Amino acid sequence: MKYTHLSLSSFWGVVIFLPYAVFAEEPSSEEDSSYQMDSVVVTATRYAQDIDKIAGAISVIDSKELQQQTLVADDLTSVIANLVPSFTPSRQKLSNQGENMRGRNVLIMVDGIPQNNPLRNGNRYGYTIDPSMIERIEVINGASAVQGIGATGGIINYISKGAKPGDEWKQTIGSRITSNLHNDGAGHKLHYSLSQFDEHYDLFLAGSWQEQGLYYDGNGKPIGMNQIQGETQDSTSYNGLFKGGYKFDEGSQRLTFFANQYRLKSNNNYIAVPGDFKKDIPGTVTKGKPEGKPVSNSMDIYSLTYNHYDLAEGSLTAKLFMQDYNAVFGQALWWPTPDKSQDQGVIKSSKKGFKLSYERSDLIDIDDIWVAGLDGLQDETTQELAQSGLKVTPLMQYRSLAPFIQGDFMIGENLRLSGGVRFENTWVKVDDGKTLYGFGNAGQHNVDIIGGEQKFSKTVFNVGAIYNFTPELSTFVSFNQGFGLPDIGRILRGNWVGGNSPNNKGNAPINFNTMPAVEPVVTDNYEVGASYRNDSFAISSSIYTSIAKDGANLKLNSAGTYDVERQRTEIKGYELKATYHALSKTKLQTMYSHVEGQVDTNGNGDVDSDMDLRNxxxxxxxxxxxxxxxxxxxxxxQYNHLFSREKKANGAGSKQNFDGYGLVDFSVNYNMGNYGRIGFGVENVLNKNYINYFSQIRNHSSYYFSGRGRTFSLSYEFDL
Known part of the structure; x- marks a missing residue:
């Protein structure tokens, strides 16, 4: 598979050269209403819409909140975990395995471009853009199909920064220093941006570099590394971003080009020392160079968007995008051949797609708005081994074509109805292949993978209603369906056999054409909520039930890895958020969430066992x-408390226990005017020593890690 992208050296050459090339132009400060997006969310409905008009649990993390949280931990998964109900705690690792929302998968996007891999989920899509490049984050809690495949638990859309009205070749340079008071625990970050906005064009150019040191726990011991899945500690990352727009035809039409390149690579200064789960000894590290290539993440995203704001009394949006993804994993036990046990996994994925939509308001003159469109996506993915060059999975191809229509309107003065339908047409093709020696079927090595094609068509719906009792008090009810695929690559690679089993030669191929396990997962989300808001107080709550009649859960096998298991799953929960302005300058905030789930372990159609806490x-x-x-x-x-939890033993696995913990974080910002802006943050102020959530419920010594202890950060930003 070929990947074409602009090299990082070329990108940084543009960063250095461009300010000198464009400073001669005359700037303009004319405002553009397209940048006034503070109170709207576009991921939930495919058009700009007030949050109060969306029937569902929606969160928008604005630039101020994002800045507060990244002062504490410059980690997007930590930001989401701190501010979004029912999102699992951050693992503080490069891998986002085990991180989900409401017990199901989350679709992560950058400016509406999907980052997930539908064919082979390597759990690395949480790190594709640096926080310094993001303006705000839009979050949908619960299943949704309006943005396509993958959002059975919700949607997280990172909105990248861009030029704003008033920017006249504005340059901003910033730095961040972190320390846990250990010599090898220091971290450094630099970021730069250039922005220009006038009546005809705008551009935003930015770059960042970050080097992270070793993490330490509350007892002052180095935190262990998962050198297979990957780490953010002891790593170096780069990010380059360009966003440029040009308006023509008196501003009624616009072209926007977006490019983002992100690289993260391990510095390879430490070797993992596994802990002991049963003896409650967390893993640590020792100095040394791990075998093999450094673990890394590479992501390139490009898009070209055309807007026509006055076409037949409506507006047209057409977006073309592509994404190249390459993830290198650490040395692991693969048994690619009878005489070789260790190797490194590599997942390569290439996406191309388009999003076409036409929006029209007041068709029936009842404060109505409608959008109709067509989405297309093509994905090619393979998993291979870096050293032996063997395929873990054959080449997999995914294509989808999905027309949709979505709208909302008022009935009377107080009732707003919304609804939509999407027709998902999916085609999956798999090449012929053979499993590795260490994987197979029915205890056999090197079995044949019989490739082929499977086609699926699913119609997914959403309906909702909002009733306003008063201008302050409203309630909503909604039904949403999400659409997703199981981890097909994990199924195709076969079951673990290992290197010591007899090399049976029986007829036990893996036939993609007859696999019921690759059938799509459709999730039904039923939700009821209410909200109240006045000048000083705001509260919102919701209760939901999420049902997947043929869900795809991960089940821990005897080899310590996960297999895909198709089971009926039922998840229920509730969420509450409240904000109170106690004084004109003081705001109090609280959030609470509860989620529980059950699965059908015997296949009779009724749930009978608690869901694995991994999910x-x-x-x-x-x-x-x-x-x-x-x-x-x-x-x-802020104080975040995770409550203890226990899962009783059943036929699907062993007992799981989670001992809860609470963490205190602190941040302060000071604007020095012409001298810049300075920020100070402390993560885990009380230096609590704890084992993080995923490590406690994973039940595996190689995944048993402490969480970060007290960590200080100092940031400075200056406009040139």
Missing amino acids: LSPDRLMLAVDHEFNNNLSGRI
Whole structure:
């Protein structure tokens, strides 16, 4: 498979050269209404819409909140985990395995471009863009199909920064230093941006470099590394971003080009020392060079968007995009051949797609808005081994074509109805192949993989209603369906056989054409919620039930890895968020979530056992206080508590226990005017020593790690 992309050296050459090439132009400060997006969300409906008009649980993390959280931990999964109910705690690792929302998979996007891999989920799609490149984050809690495949648990859309009205060749340079008071625990970050906005064109150019040191726990010991799945500690990352737009035809039409390149690579300075799960000894590290190539993540994203804002009394949006993804994993036990046990996995994926939509308002003159469109996606993915060059999976190809229509309108003065339908047409093709020696079927090595094609068509719906009792009090009810695929690559690679089993030669091929396990997963999400808001107080809550009649859960096998298991799953939960402005300068915030799930273990159609905690999040409570000391100085202190949980033993696995813990974080910002902006953050203020959630419920010594202890950060940003 071929991958074409602009090299990082070329990108940084443009970063250095462009300011000198364009400074001669005359700037303009004319405002553009397309940038006034503070109160709208576009992921939930495919058109710009007020949050109050969306029947569902929606969160928008704005630039101020994002800045507060990244002062504490410059990690997007930690930001989401801190501020979004029912999202699992961050693993503080490169891998986002075990991180989900409401017990199901999350579709992660960058400017509406999907980052997930539908054919082979390597759990690396949480790190595709640096936080310094993001303006805000839009989050849908619960199943949704409006953006396509993968959102059985919700959608997270990272909205990248861009030029704003008033930017006249504005340059911003920033730095961040982190420390846990250990010599090898320091981290450094630099970022730069250039932005220009006028009535005809705008551009935004940015770059960042970050080097992270070793993490330490509350006892002052180095935190262990998962050198197979990957780490963010002891790593170096780069990000380059360009966004440029040109308006023509008196501003009624616009072209926008977006490019983002992200690289993260291990520095390979430490060797993992496994812990002991049964003896409650977390893993650590020792100095040394791991075998094989450094673990790395590489992501290139490009898109070209055309907007026509005045076409037949409506607006047209057409987006073309492509994405190249390459993830190198660490040395692991693969048994690619009878005489070789160790090797490194590599997942390569290439996406191309388009999104076409036409939006029209007031067709029936009842405050209505409609959007109709067509989405297309093509994905090619393979998993191979870096050293032996053998295929873990054959080449897999995915194509989808999905027309849709979505809209909402008022009935009377108080009732707003919404609804939509999407027709998913999916085609999956798999080449012929053979499993590795260490994987097979029915205890046999090197079995044949019989490739072929499978086609699926699914119609997914969403309906909702919002009733406003008063201008302050409203309630909603909704039904949404999400559409996803199981991890087909994991199924095709076969079951673990290992290197010591007899090399049986029987007829036990893996036939893709007859596999019921690759059937799509459709999730039904039923939800009821209410909200109240006045000048000083806001509260919202929702109760939901999520049902997948043929879900695809991960089940731990005897080899310590996960297999895909098709089971009926039922997940129920509730969420609550509240904000109170106690004083004009003081804001109190709280959030609580609860989720529980059951599965059908005997295939009779009725759930009969608790869901594996690997697929769920613990109950959690967040409390926070924000205070503005004056116009220039503000601070925030927050407390996140995860409650203990236990899963009783059943036929599917062993007993799971989670001992809860609570963490306190603190951040403060000071605007020094012409001298720049400075920020200070402390993660885990009380230096709590704890084993993180995933490590506790994974039940495996190689995944048993402490969480980060007290860590300080100091940030400085200056406009040139």
